[in-house]
Amino acid sequence: MSVNNLINNFVVRFANVNGTGSASANYLFAKAVFRMGIFATPKNIFPSNIQGLPTWYDVRVSEKGYLGRREGVDMMVSVNPQSMANDIKSVKTGGYFLYDSTKDLPEAYIREDINYIGVPLMEMCIREYSDPRQRQLFKNIIYIGALAALMNIEFDVLEQLFKEQFAGKEKLIAPNVKAVQLGMDYIKANYAYPLPIRLERRNLIGDKILIDGNSACGLGAVYGGATVAAWYPITPSTSVVEAYAEYAKKYRVDPKTGKNNFAIVQAEDELAAIGMVIGANWNGARSFTATSGPGVSLMNEFLGLAYFAEIPTLLIDVQRSGPSTGMPTRTQQSDITLAAYASHGDTKHVLVFPSTPKECFDLTADSLDLAEHLQTPIIMLTDLDLGMNDHISDPFVWDDNRKYNRGKVLHAEDLEKMSRFGRYLDVDKDGVTYRTYPGTHPTKGSFFTRGTSRDEYAVYTEDSGAYVQNMERLQLKWNTAKKLVPAPILYQEKNKSKIGFVFFGTTLFAAEESMDMLAENNIAIDAIRLRAFPFNHQVEEFISSHETIVVIEQNRDAQMRSLLINELNCNPSKIKSILNYDGMPITADMIVHQFNNL
Amino acid sequence: MTYIKPKFRHPALPKNDLGYTKTVYEGSLSTLCAGCGHDSISAAIVQSCYELALEPHRIAKLSGIGCSSKTPAYFLSQSHGFNSVHGRMPSVATGASLANKDLIYFGVSGDGDTASIGMGQFVHVVRRNLNMVYIVMNNGCYGLTKGQDSATADEGSKSKAGSVNLFHAIDLPSLALELGATFVAQSFSGDKAQLIPLIKAAINHPGFALINVISPCVTFNNNPGSTKAYDYVREHIEATATVDFIPLQEEISADYAAGSSKNIEMHDGSSLVLNKLATNWNPQDRMSAMNAMQQAKLDGEILTGLIYIEPETTDLHSLIQTSDTPLNTLDESLLCPGAAALEALNEEFR
Numbered sequence: 001m002s003v004n005n006l007i008n009n010f011v012v013r014f015a016n017v018n019g020t021g022s023a024s025a026n027y028l029f030a031k032a033v034f035r036m037g038i039f040a041t042p043k044n045i046f047p048s049n050i051q052g053l054p055t056w057y058d059v060r061v062s063e064k065g066y067l068g069r070r071e072g073v074d075m076m077v078s079v080n081p082q083s084m085a086n087d088i089k090s091v092k093t094g095g096y097f098l099y100d101s102t103k104d105l106p107e108a109y110i111r112e113d114i115n116y117i118g119v120p121l122m123e124m125c126i127r128e129y130s131d132p133r134q135r136q137l138f139k140n141i142i143y144i145g146a147l148a149a150l151m152n153i154e155f156d157v158l159e160q161l162f163k164e165q166f167a168g169k170e171k172l173i174a175p176n177v178k179a180v181q182l183g184m185d186y187i188k189a190n191y192a193y194p195l196p197i198r199l200e201r202r203n204l205i206g207d208k209i210l211i212d213g214n215s216a217c218g219l220g221a222v223y224g225g226a227t228v229a230a231w232y233p234i235t236p237s238t239s240v241v242e243a244y245a246e247y248a249k250k251y252r253v254d255p256k257t258g259k260n261n262f263a264i265v266q267a268e269d270e271l272a273a274i275g276m277v278i279g280a281n282w283n284g285a286r287s288f289t290a291t292s293g294p295g296v297s298l299m300n301e302f303l304g305l306a307y308f309a310e311i312p313t314l315l316i317d318v319q320r321s322g323p324s325t326g327m328p329t330r331t332q333q334s335d336i337t338l339a340a341y342a343s344h345g346d347t348k349h350v351l352v353f354p355s356t357p358k359e360c361f362d363l364t365a366d367s368l369d370l371a372e373h374l375q376t377p378i379i380m381l382t383d384l385d386l387g388m389n390d391h392i393s394d395p396f397v398w399d400d401n402r403k404y405n406r407g408k409v410l411h412a413e414d415l416e417k418m419s420r421f422g423r424y425l426d427v428d429k430d431g432v433t434y435r436t437y438p439g440t441h442p443t444k445g446s447f448f449t450r451g452t453s454r455d456e457y458a459v460y461t462e463d464s465g466a467y468v469q470n471m472e473r474l475q476l477k478w479n480t481a482k483k484l485v486p487a488p489i490l491y492q493e494k495n496k497s498k499i500g501f502v503f504f505g506t507t508l509f510a511a512e513e514s515m516d517m518l519a520e521n522n523i524a525i526d527a528i529r530l531r532a533f534p535f536n537h538q539v540e541e542f543i544s545s546h547e548t549i550v551v552i553e554q555n556r557d558a559q560m561r562s563l564l565i566n567e568l569n570c571n572p573s574k575i576k577s578i579l580n581y582d583g584m585p586i587t588a589d590m591i592v593h594q595f596n597n598l
Numbered sequence: 599m600t601y602i603k604p605k606f607r608h609p610a611l612p613k614n615d616l617g618y619t620k621t622v623y624e625g626s627l628s629t630l631c632a633g634c635g636h637d638s639i640s641a642a643i644v645q646s647c648y649e650l651a652l653e654p655h656r657i658a659k660l661s662g663i664g665c666s667s668k669t670p671a672y673f674l675s676q677s678h679g680f681n682s683v684h685g686r687m688p689s690v691a692t693g694a695s696l697a698n699k700d701l702i703y704f705g706v707s708g709d710g711d712t713a714s715i716g717m718g719q720f721v722h723v724v725r726r727n728l729n730m731v732y733i734v735m736n737n738g739c740y741g742l743t744k745g746q747d748s749a750t751a752d753e754g755s756k757s758k759a760g761s762v763n764l765f766h767a768i769d770l771p772s773l774a775l776e777l778g779a780t781f782v783a784q785s786f787s788g789d790k791a792q793l794i795p796l797i798k799a800a801i802n803h804p805g806f807a808l809i810n811v812i813s814p815c816v817t818f819n820n821n822p823g824s825t826k827a828y829d830y831v832r833e834h835i836e837a838t839a840t841v842d843f844i845p846l847q848e849e850i851s852a853d854y855a856a857g858s859s860k861n862i863e864m865h866d867g868s869s870l871v872l873n874k875l876a877t878n879w880n881p882q883d884r885m886s887a888m889n890a891m892q893q894a895k896l897d898g899e900i901l902t903g904l905i906y907i908e909p910e911t912t913d914l915h916s917l918i919q920t921s922d923t924p925l926n927t928l929d930e931s932l933l934c935p936g937a938a939a940l941e942a943l944n945e946e947f948r
Contacts, residue, residue, distance in 0.1 A: 209947035219943070225933040227925040228696045230689075251935040259921045261932050263696040265914075268722040272689035275682070275719070279693025282680060283658070283701075284926035287693060305683050395944040398937045404930055437926060438658045438678035438694070439701050446655060448671055450681040459626075460671070 006197040008038050008063035010074035012147070015087045016140075017080050019051030025140030026057035027390070028161055029147060034210050034392065035157045037202040039065045041509075043389050043585065048235070048329045054083040065204065067392060068509035069585040074197050075151070077143055079121065084109065096195065098146060100139075119146050119186055128182065129175075138179040145183020150191070152198040155180070209357070209395050213386035214290075216357035217316055218243025219396070220364025221288055222251060222262075225404050226314070228287035229264045230276035232295065235328050236384040237318035240290035270295035274302040274315065281312045282449060284409070284437035286368050288314035293322045293335045296342065296379075303377050304343025305451045307474075310424075310433070312371035312407070316364070316380045318387040321583045330583025331384035333505055334555035339379045340533055340563055346471065350481050351533040352380045355508040357393035359531075360386065363486060372407035374432060374481055383554070385506045385585045408434045415444040423447040423458040424470060431477030478534060485532035488539055491515070492526035500546035501527035504560065506585060507552050513588035518595065530560070535567055543570045550595065552578040554586050615651035623648045625672040635787030635813030635828075636666055636735045640673045642790050643704070643733075646797040647674065650845065652702065658694055659704040662687040662716060665742055666708030666735035666813075674704075685716025688723035691730055692914070698924040699915045702801060703730035709750040710740050713768045717749075720770075724777040724806055729913040731800040732808050734770055735787070737815035738826035745818030756823025770810045771905050772891045775884060780908040781807035782887065784901060786831055787814065792903060795843035795870075799904070802843075804865045805911040812900060836894055838879055838903035839872035864909050872904060881907050 012029065016022035023044055033040035041060040047053040060070050072092045078084050078099045085108075091097050093113040099105065101118025110116075121142050125135040148158060158180050159173075166172040187193050217240045221229065229248075231241040241264065248262040267273040273289045280287035291299070296317050306313045319335045321327035339351055352367055354360045360382060367378040408428075415421060415436065421444055424433050436445035447458040453467045454460055461467070492500075503511040508529060515525045528542045543549055543564065551561040558577040565572045578594040580586040611619040623644045628637050647657065654676035661667035663684035670679040682690045691705050712720045712734050723732070738751040747755075750770065751763045771782050781803040785793045793811065800807035812831050814820050820827045825834075839860070846868045862870040862881065872881065879890045887906035894901035921928070 207944070207948075209944050211947045223934055223940070225928075225930065227928060227933065228693060230693060247935075251939065252933070254921060257922065258919070260919050261921050261925065261928055263915075263918055263920045263925060265692065265696065265726075265918070267689065268718055271686060272692075272719055272722065275686045275689025276693035276696065278682075279660075279680070279690035279695075280697040280925075281693070282690070283694040283697035285693075285697030287697070301683050302686065395947075396940050398934070398940045400937045402930070402934075404933075436678075437698075439656050439698065442653060442655050443676060446676050446678050448679040448681065450679075451683060452681070 006074070007200050008061055008202065010061055010197045011070050011072060012059045012061070012075040012077065013073040013087075013090070014057040014077045015080045015083050016055050016057065017082070018047055018049050018053045018055040020140070021137045022055065022079070022140050023057060025144055026059070028158070029144055029153070030059045030390065031161055031210060032153045032157045033059065033061055033199060034205060035161070036154060036199055037205050038063065038199060039067065039204060039392055041067045041069070041391070043069055043385070045584070046329050048327075054080050061199065063202065063204070066509070066513045066588070068513050069587050071587055071589060077147070079139065079143065088114075096197070098143065098150075117146070117150065117191060119143065119183065124182055124186070134175070138175065141176055141179035142183040145180035146187050147183075148180060149184040149187035149193045150195050150198070152194045152200065154201070155184070205392070207395050208392050210390050210392055211357045212239070212388055212390050213354065213357050213360040213382050214239040214318065214388060215243040216360035216393075216396070217290065217364045217380070217382070217387070219247050220361040221368070222247040223361070223398055224286065224365030224368035226286045226288050226368055227262050228276070228280035228285045229262070229289065230267050230273040230280070230287065231289050232267050232270045232273045232291065234270070234292045234295050236320055236388045237290040237292045237295070237316065239388065240316055240318065270298040271302065274299040274313070277313055277315070278302060278306050278311050281371070286372070288316065288368070290316040290318065292318050292320050293338065294325065296335055296338055300343045303349065304345060304347050306377045307343065307347045307349065308345075308451055309449050310375040310435075311449070312375050313377035314364070314367050314371050314380070315377060316382065319381060319383040321581070327583045329384070331506070331585055332554050332581060332583065333381070333383055333507070334559065334581065335381060336555070336559040336563060339381060342379070348478065350374065350376060350378045350485060352378060352486055353504040353531055354380065354382055354386065355505055355529065357386075357391050358396060361396045366486065369405040370484060373405050373484060374477065375407060375435060376477070381505065383506055408432060410434050410436050410440070410445060412441045415441045418444065420457070421445050421447070422456045424454065424473070425456040426473050426476070430480045431473050431475070432480060482534045482536045485534065485536065487536060488531055488542070489529040490538065490542065491528070497524045497526045498547040499525050500542055500549050501525050501552060502530060502542075502549055502560070502564070503527065503552040504530040507554060510586045510588045510591055511552055514591035514595070517588055517592050533563065535564070540568050543568055543575075547574065549575045550578055550598070551575060552586070552591055554580050556581045614648055616653065618648070618651070620644060620648045622676065623654055623674055625670070625675045628669070628672040630665060630668065631817045633816040634665070635737065635811075635815070636669050637672070638787040638790065639733065639735055639793065639811050639813055640669045642793040642797055643673045645790070646794050646801065649794070650798055650801065652801070656700070657702045657704060659706065660687050660691045660694065661706040662708075662711035664708040664711045664740070666706055667711055669735065670704070670706055685711050685714070686719055687711070688716065688719035688728070692723060692726065692728055695728055695730065695914070696920070697926040699729070699920065700924050703728075705730050705732045707732065707734050709734060709736045709738060709748040713749040713770060721773070721777055724774050724779050724808070726914045727780060727805040727911060727917070729805055729915065730807070731797065732806065734808070734810045735813040736770070736810055736826070737813050737819055738824070739815050739819040741815050741818055745815070752825040755825040756821065758818050758821045758824075769891065769895070771808065772888065774808045775888050775891065775906055779808055779906070780805040780911040782905040783807070783809045783903065784812070784905060785809060786812045786835055786900070786902055788828060788832065789835070789902065792837065792841060795841040796904060798843040798845075799841070799864065799870050802864050802866055802868050803907070803909075803911075805913045831900060834898060834900050836899040836901050837876070838881070838890065838901060838905060839875045841904055842871040842873070844869040844871060862907060862909060865911075870904065870907070881905070
């Protein structure tokens with residue numbers, strides 16, 4: 001590979017010990033790349049542990065703007081002796097291995113085909129800092145300083161980032177800047193710098209932002225008008241409600257009374273969390289919860305109630321690796337079947353699949369509208385990779401003229417004009433019926449909400465005809481949903497290929513890159529990015545108009561493929577799978593490799 | 599049980615302060631067994647709401663699953679009702695209350711729904727002090743599945759089929775006291791004179807109010823040897839005091855013997871008058887309430903009446919400082935921070 005290809009095009013991996021403050025130092029590196037106008041994709045690969053186990057942090061730098069993960073480490077920053085043997089093996093031939101040279105490396109760790117850069121991090125820390133915690137924290141900043149010299153990170157950019165990070169705690173700026181300087185000075189005194197793999201300032205980012213999907217969901221819930229959040233902590237979804245709380249405290253506290261225009265309850269479990277959400281939505285407040293797969297398993301019964309009793313509900317499922325507790329800090333797209341048909345009986349749920357932080361924001365706000373419009377649960381499926389890792393994203397946009405769509409709700413004046421209100425009467429023939437909030441009118445509009453069968457006036461019945469009519473109306477509503485859910489994104493303007501890729505969620509990044517790689521080998525691919533279930537007519541047309549369909553997804557059982565086959569009139573034999581379910585985000589190389597072996 | 603509920607009403611039926619007759623507060627025809635204690639409790643709820651002249655549509659009634667949880671259909675037909683899933687009524691009620699703090703929330707549950715499948719949610723709704731009336735229609739058995747013992751069946755109690763319960767009973771009022779409940783009462787479905795003032799007081803209590811009502815199951819648990827049978831309960835009942843609830847507007851006119859009565863002023867200015875007080879019991883002292891419950895248990899008695907009250911209490915809304923305006927009435931103008939704030943946030947992420 002020529003030197004030019006290594007400018008703004010490499011992967012740095014940091015190997016740290018969990019709980020040593022390394023993630024924020026490593027984020028500093030990613031943010032500095034971003035500030036230098038270059039695409040950076042950080043991935044925090046962390047254990048299910050608070051302190052002591054190995055943790056890694058990858059930053060892929062890409063001039064071309066590829067935001068997916070890439071295998072192959074060009075620069076390993078190794079500060080964890082526990083994982084060092086394997087970390088050395090993962091460096092690409094010709095790559096670099098930066099390590100703490102306070103102690104000599106064992107003979108066995110020496111590879112002839114990579115370059116070693118020793119920086120006596122611990123020794124420098126012991127010399128420069130007296131407080132043990134500072135020694136640990138500044139060790140991280142010293143290696144960022146070393147990288148700054150080796151890879152051309154602009155010093156001013158780092159200094160500015162410290163100023164922003166420690167606004168209000170200005171005392172901390174100087175020691176951090178000093179740590180960077182220490183690292184830089186050591187490199188300048190001992191090594192040739194900069195390296196061939198390095199950064200060069202560009203102007204590729206425009207007005208884009210760097211943010212994680214969970215924060216975007218929390219912010220979207222504030223903008224979308226959610227007033228009640230009920231939740232139970234679970235990795236990787238916890239930061240959704242934490243973000244909601246942060247923004248609600250910022251924007252939703254009444255300046256006159258000091259009281260909150262929101263309510264957040266940390267429930268006793270996920271069952272109670274979804275129960276509260278259903279109770280609040282029943283009573284006319286927009287409400288949501290966030291959880292991960294194990295939580296969705298617990299919420300099944302309530303989801304069936306919300307489907308059958310027709311109560312708006314927004315559930316954000318930040319997926320992680322299952323089954324059971326699985327790998328709780330690793331990513332996967334493996335709750336699709338669970339979410340689509342959650343609960344017993346003939347139930348099915350509207351799913352939405354955001355791919356980027358911007359879509360997390362938009363689809364959270366939109367789903368609050370959609371849930372009330374359709375009076376049914378909306379399950380938003382993100383994943384750990386999107387939710388917890390920072391992504392470069394288009395900025396958030398809001399139209400101040402936008403009004404919330406509260407759906408078909410009758411108020412006192414509407415009821416006054418009516419002779420008899422029928423909660424489940426399909427007045428508009430779209431399967432979506434009118435509801436009332438409790439307390440609306442003294443004598444009209446009350447009804448009994450129940451999970452048992454009922455007639456159009458919400459009166460309990462075991463009459464077969466009334467039951468079937470209701471189930472068929474719910475099916476009609478399902479068809480109405482197809483017209484309202486987020487439409488898929490099609491990639492087929494230029495090509496008319498016989499092969500169609502189908503992907504969704506965070507597979508977007510690797511899939512787009514893989515299509516470029518295949519195009520370089522003159523293999524044209526059409527593609528569709530799914531954004532919702534039920535599938536609309538565009539999905540059906542895309543599947544039927546291609547000879548071979550390849551569904552790319554991050555689970556073992558090809559769950560989206562099954563869902564397509566189950567729901568659409570298509571020939572299963574033409575639908576192939578590309579799968580990755582090792583807990584790490586799928587890569588373009590994986591897709592191309594599996595495609596070539598199909 | 600008559601199949602069709604008569605629609606004819608006497609034209610001279612008395613009316614309450616709102617001009618409503620009691621029929622306005624009734625529900626549809628009960629489908630429970632004739633003589634079921636639960637129907638008496640429903641009737642007591644109707645009577646209480648009628649006498650207090652509550653706007654029926656300002657009440658929301660919620661329940662879980664089971665015989666008891668069917669009853670919200672049999673009272674207050676002008677109120678919205680929610681028959682949710684088994685053991686989960688507390689969470690639905692919590693969400694509903696968060697959405698609109700201005701309604702009165704009636705939760706109706708049974709001993710299976712509360713003390714078994716719903717125990718997790720019950721203890722947490724108590725500790726959150728949700729402003730609601732929580733009525734347990736407690737018959738010690740699972741009626742809808744034909745009479746299995748529940749977790750409140752007393753140790754040694756005999757079922758209709760003759761089997762003896764081996765396990766300790768869960769005592770819900772004692773548990774609620776331990777959890778910090780601010781209004782705890784116990785009653786008997788056959789004692790309307792006691793139950794109605796307790797329901798009224800519970801409605802006026804500005805926090806979580808538990809009324810555990812022993813409500814015999816005539817079909818599956820009314821046999822000799824059952825400690826939840828009508829005869830057994832009548833023979834073993836012991837009241838803490840007689841109870842009168844005096845709404846804010848009315849003057850206390852009854853004359854009580856000195857030393858044996860207590861007047862508790864409630865949060866909204868209404869009063870609870872207790873007469874013929876049990877010895878060594880102070881309804882405003884948690885320790886003495888807990889002792890009274892334990893002593894009754896040792897004596898083989900069922901202690902009924904008001905057990906404990908903390909008239910001034912901080913409910914969930916006050917604890918988490920929600921707006922005085924119900925959250926379900928807020929719109930974009932208050933909820934959405936707008937485009938300019940969003941652009942400022944974008945800048946923070948650059």
